[in-house]
Amino acid sequence: MSGIDILGLAVLGLFLGLLIFYLGFGARWPAVFRPIRGYEVLGTSIERAVEAGERVHLSLGTGSIIGTNSAPAFAGLVMLKRIGRVTTLSDKPAVVTTGDGAMTILAQDSLRSTYASEGALDRFRSTSGRFLGPTPFSYFATLPTLLSTEDVSVNVLAGSFGAEGALAADAGERGQSFVLAGTDDVQSQALLYASASHPLIGEEIYAGGAYLNVGEAHRASLRVQDAVRIVVIGAILLGTLLRVIGVSW
Amino acid sequence: MIWAATAAVSGVLVLLGYFVRLDQIPTDGLVKILFDLRLLLMRWAVVLAAVALFLGLFNLFLVHWSKISEQGNGWPYSAILVASFLATFVLGLVFRPDSDIVLWLFENIQLPVEATLSGLLAVTLTVAGFRIISRRRDLFSVVFLVTALLILLGTGPWLLGSDSAFSQLFSGIRNTLAQVAAAGGARGIILGVALGAIVTGLRILLAIDRPYGE
Helix, strand or coil: CCCECHHHHHHHHHHHHHHHHHHHHHHHCCCCCCCCHHHHHHHHHHHHHHHCCCEEEEEEECCCCCCCCCHHHHHHHHHHHHHHHHHCCCCCCCEEEECCHHHHHHHHHHHHHHHHHCCCHHHCCHHHEEECCCCHHHHHHHHHHHHHHCCEEEEEEEEECCCHHHHHHHHHHHCCCEEEEECCCHHHHHHHHHHCCEEECHHHHHHHHHHCCCCHHHHHHHHHHHHHHHHHHHHHHHHHHHHHCCCCC | CHHHHHHHHHHHHHHHHCCECHHHCCCCCHHHHHHHHHHHHHHHHHHHHHHHHHHHHHHHHHHHHHHHHHCCCCHHHHHHHHHHHHHHHHHHHHHCCCCHHHHHHHHHHHHHHHHHHHHHHHHHHHHHHHHHHHHCCCHHHHHHHHHHHHHHHHHCCCCCCCCCHHHHHHHHHHHHHHHHHHHHHHHHHHHHHHHHHHHHHHHHHCCCCCCCCC
């Protein structure tokens, strides 16, 4: 069909095919994922916070839902399902903050459906999903007050951040809380590596669902990433080899 | 189920619209319909995002108003926020957002505050650099710190002059680190992030993840 990017559709088809394959047959060959320290400690830290009557904070960043940087916030929403399940019965339920109005609504809906599935809808408060500010620094300006006044002891940053991500992580560290932080931007990842005790590097932010046992689909999608990564590495090596021996196209 | 189907169909239509080659858009037919549908849905999304921003601001107001009502921890900060919020909102409505008084507020309050916070970053990162060794004593932290130090030495001005041997040496090290090691590593990270973003999007398109509720 003229006017259609066939190669792009083929790549999409490859992703879809692999995802369906791993969803259907992945259980026959269980995968072992490498340990990621932040995710390993997150579960224990949340349980400790619930027992101590302290709060868990999840930040979905300052990215817009209609922008190209919405994907890490969606990965954060996946983590919210797991966090929501554990903190449903806590005296201080988890609080989710965003820098985008639409993302705030999604955070509230995700929390509401988690509360409903746990049979605790009467405990849900719409103010658990909060919009902190429309610009990156106005978002950060209100965050330290929230962390210090609401007894936050677990601080998860999973979304799109610029430089304000490092300030947010540092605010959590200064409050002696557990800080797990990941984003999609490479430069911000370097800042988070310096400022957070448990930084997530590269695609690790998208692995939250698989590591936190949100569902089989998340394990399958992580295996899809690894499979396509091998294909990409193979293509890069082949291209390099061909260029070295003088073949170009 | 209806929400999931609506979201999935809208998502697939917009995604397929992205595969239409911009240099070969036909004047009619299925490809043209796909492209137009994508544009229409994206326009709706922009309008909805604007409405959502308004709802977000209402949420911001509500959270801080309830904090003031309950005299919760840090309520004076909430009071300042609500007062500033209302003042700016009313001034914007009365004098319009591009009026001198609203622009004055923006240029003399918001911009300096944001610039100050931006300036904090340098201090924060310097302190974080020192703390990283006490927090994570591993090889990667040492490599990170040494690299940061070498980049600083290769970028900053030297007392002996920019043509001294030391300056030339560190400038060369900086260029090699930034243009070879860092650029290669960054490309690898970007590839991984892209793969993760694609499968995250696919899970939403297939209604496996439903951030819009059940």
